[in-house]
Amino acid sequence: MTTSLETAEVYSIGTEPLDVLGFKNERELEEALIPLMEEIEQDNSIAA
Numbered sequence: 001m002t003t004s005l006e007t008a009e010v011y012s013i014g015t016e017p018l019d020v021l022g023f024k025n026e027r028e029l030e031e032a033l034i035p036l037m038e039e040i041e042q043d044n045s046i047a048a
Helices: 026-047
Strands: none
16 A cells, blocks of 8 residues: 555644744744735635
């Protein structure tokens, strides 16, 4: 049996270390998340 990224389901409880997520520090994480959060807020504003 093989598992690939296309078929595997991943569940997270939000406690993974930053390096596992591909970030070196909290600042890198913030820089990645802020644009995503702004995009979500914009999408929500348009939908309302």
